[in-house]
Amino acid sequence: MTMPTTQCPWRMQVHHIQQETPDVWTLSLFCHDHYSYQAGQYALVSIRNSADTLRAYTISSTPGVSPFITLTIRRIDEGVGSQWLTGEVKRGDYIWLSDAQGDFICEDKTTDRFLLLAAGCGVTPIMSMRRWLAKNRPQADVQVIYNVRSPKDVIFAEEWKNYPVTLVAEVTNQPGFIEGRLTREILAAVPDIASRTVMTCGPAPYMDAVEENVKALGVTQFFKEKFFTPVAEAATSGLKFTTLTPAREFYSPVGTTLLEALESNKVPVNAACRAGVCGCCKTRVVSGEYTVNSTMTLTEREIAEGYVLACSCHPQGDLVLA
Numbered sequence: 488m489t490m491p492t493t494q495c496p497w498r499m500q501v502h503h504i505q506q507e508t509p510d511v512w513t514l515s516l517f518c519h520d521h522y523s524y525q526a527g528q529y530a531l532v533s534i535r536n537s538a539d540t541l542r543a544y545t546i547s548s549t550p551g552v553s554p555f556i557t558l559t560i561r562r563i564d565e566g567v568g569s570q571w572l573t574g575e576v577k578r579g580d581y582i583w584l585s586d587a588q589g590d591f592i593c594e595d596k597t598t599d600r601f602l603l604l605a606a607g608c609g610v611t612p613i614m615s616m617r618r619w620l621a622k623n624r625p626q627a628d629v630q631v632i633y634n635v636r637s638p639k640d641v642i643f644a645e646e647w648k649n650y651p652v653t654l655v656a657e658v659t660n661q662p663g664f665i666e667g668r669l670t671r672e673i674l675a676a677v678p679d680i681a682s683r684t685v686m687t688c689g690p691a692p693y694m695d696a697v698e699e700n701v702k703a704l705g706v707t708q709f710f711k712e713k714f715f716t717p718v719a720e721a722a723t724s725g726l727k728f729t730t731l732t733p734a735r736e737f738y739s740p741v742g743t744t745l746l747e748a749l750e751s752n753k754v755p756v757n758a759a760c761r762a763g764v765c766g767c768c769k770t771r772v773v774s775g776e777y778t779v780n781s782t783m784t785l786t787e788r789e790i791a792e793g794y795v796l797a798c799s800c801h802p803q804g805d806l807v808l809a
C-alpha cells in the first residue's frame with residue numbers, strides 16, 4: 488500500500504473501533520513504528536487514503552499511557568472525513584496520518600495548577616492531557632469543567648470517573664450535572680482560578696466566551712486550541728472579495744484571514760490544520776494586496792502565480808480570487 492502523500496507518512500492499522508456517544512466514535516490505531524507525539528497534539532488524516540483530502544483530528548490517546556494511538560471523532564452530516572472514518576473504515580483497515588502537530592500541549596507549562604475547560608468533542612485533547620498530567624505530574628492540582636448538550640453526550644464517560652470533573656449539561660435532569668451553560672459564576676467557584684493555567688478546547692464561540700470570562704476573573708495564563716472552524720456571521724461591509732468562477736461578491740471585516748472570509752460566506756474551501764502546514768486551503772488570488780505568514784507547501788511557481796494558503800493570508804485590501 489503506497490503512501491498517498493508525503494504529508495501523511497504514518498501508516499496505521501485500525502485495531503478496534505468503540506462508540507463513545509450516539510455520534511462519536513474512537514478509532515484505536517496500531518502503528519508498527521514509533522509514532523512520536525505529545526498529549527494535546529493533532530494529526531492530519533488522509534481521507535480515503537487520497538492525497539488531496541486531509542482533515543485534522545486531535546490524537547485523543549496519551550503517549551506513555553495509552554496502548555494505542557486513538558482518534559475520537561464526531562460524525563458530521565456533511566463531513567467527508569468524519570463520515571468515512573466513523574461509517575466506512577473498519578477493523579483491520581489501514582489509514583495514513585501526518586506527523587503530530589500543534590502547540591496546544593501541557594508538557595511545556597511549568598505550573599502545577601491547571602484548569603482544563605472542554606465543550607463537546609473538544610474534550611479529546613483535554614482528556615489526553617489529563618491522563619498525561621496524572622502520570623507525569625501526579626502532584627498537580629487539575630480542575631476540569633466539561634460542557635455537553637446532555638448526559639448521553641459525555642465522551643469518555645467511564646474514564647472521567649477516575650478524575651475530578653465538573654459536568655455541565657444544557658439539558659439534564661440527572662444528578663451529577665449542573666444544568667445550563669458555563670457561566671462566570673461556575674468559573675468563579677474554581678479555587679484560586681486567577682493563579683491557574685487555563686486551557687480550553689471546543690467550538691470557537693465557546694472558547695471566546697471562556698477567554699472573556701476567565702480573563703475577567705484575573706487569569707493571565709490562557710491557551711486555546713486553534714483549529715476549530717469559526718462560525719462568524721457574514722459581513723456586509725469591510726473588505727470586498729470577488730470570485731471569478733463562479734462570479735460572486737462578498738465582504739469580510741478588516742483583520743480576518745482569507746480562510747475566515749471564505750468560511751463566513753460559505754464559499755467552499757478545504758481546511759485542516761488552519762496553521763499554514765497542511766496545504767489544504769490553497770487558493771489563488773488574481774489581484775489585490777495581501778500578506779502571508781506561511782507558504783510552506785507552495786512551490787515558487789505557485790507563489791508567483793498568486794497561490795496562497797488561505798489560513799495564512801491576511802488581505803490588506805479588496806481581493807479578486809480565481
Ligand code: FES
Nearest residue numbers: 759761766768798
Ligand atoms: S488549513 Fe492547512 S494550510 Fe491552511
